Amino acid sequence: MNRLLQKFTPMAEVRAELDALGIRPFGAVTEKILSSTEAIVDGRRVILAGTNNYLGLTFDPECIAAAQRALAEQGTGTTGSRMANGTFADHVALEQELAAFYGRRHAIVFSTGFSATMGMGATLAGPGDVVLLDADSHASIYDGVRLGGAEVIRFRHSDAANLERRLERLGERAADALVIVEGIYSMLGDRAPLAEIARLKERHDFCLMVDEAHSLGVLGAHGRGLAEAAGVEDAVDFVVGTFSKSLGSIGGYCVSNRPELEAIRFSIRSYIFTASPSPSVIASTRVALRHLRERPHLREQLWRNAERLYAGLAGLGFTLGPEPGPVVAVRLEDRATALRWWPELLERGVYVNLVVPPASPSTFSLLRCSVGAAHTDDQIDRIVDAFASLRNGA
């Protein structure tokens, strides 16, 4: 076979293995979505416990009405880049609202969270620059910094002392470095040690970017994310994030007080060479952001649900991520058990995410659950019961 295509053989073998088991964990089809917490997946009615729908806003009537209005008034798409015909008044309004929400002067809206994080990483640091990355960083962070051509140094996951040693080794270059961490890590649901990293920044004066994809609307008194919760917003130069989790739509953003962001905007290839988000997407996102600001009870409910699920699964003796949060990952040393349990959960009416190496942060596999404000106590208990019956081999 052509060498070009040979490298896909291992992936084809994994697919064949899953097909033989009769499961489709990475292509499960949502045949009918019933609400923000329930759907028909692969023929079964299931509780959605793996959708990152943290505030449960995907079926919010006001978000839907705003999207429908925008669709009727502005059409299905912008058919162009933000730098050409694709900047509508609502894109600018959303940028202003994001800047105001974060109390920062500048904001950029992107078409996806991936293109925001990837584009910022690729553009901020180029050849001759140094980027220090948490080893468990999201693919969009890795891809961005590789694309930019900077020297990439990984530090041990959430280990500020390890980061410090690497900064010290850099000497004077540390002051020109870019450090990137995430608010909540998507796989295990743990948080970056941001207060310690902010203290390191006082000494080394590097540039700090935080991806708050999973922490927007989740952490902080106003829902601004980990930097707010840790009381270190001033130390963060660039916040990036996504609309595809708490805000229930699709798109990404970067906010900053750095005046350079306006020049950076015109240098980001994933902003320039792609069509801007559709008007309906922007409209629902704007309403969702207003709800995030004005409905703190959603965040409170999310936390009650997160703690209920974490306590329930911990009570069954499962090894989970280190702290409760909207991402609750059940860690399994044995990949075969994860592969067997995923469809069994589906049969018991629970959809979670299956994560196996190399996608998981280490050699273990995960049955990754996420909860949102819209889950009921009964649904959370049914998720826990499903895991309990697996544990008991029922």
Ligand code: PMP
């Ligand atoms: N950053 C992180 C940390 C993420 O987890 C994700 C998505 N899982 C993204 C960026 C990309 O966001 P999106 O899926 O909205 O493009």
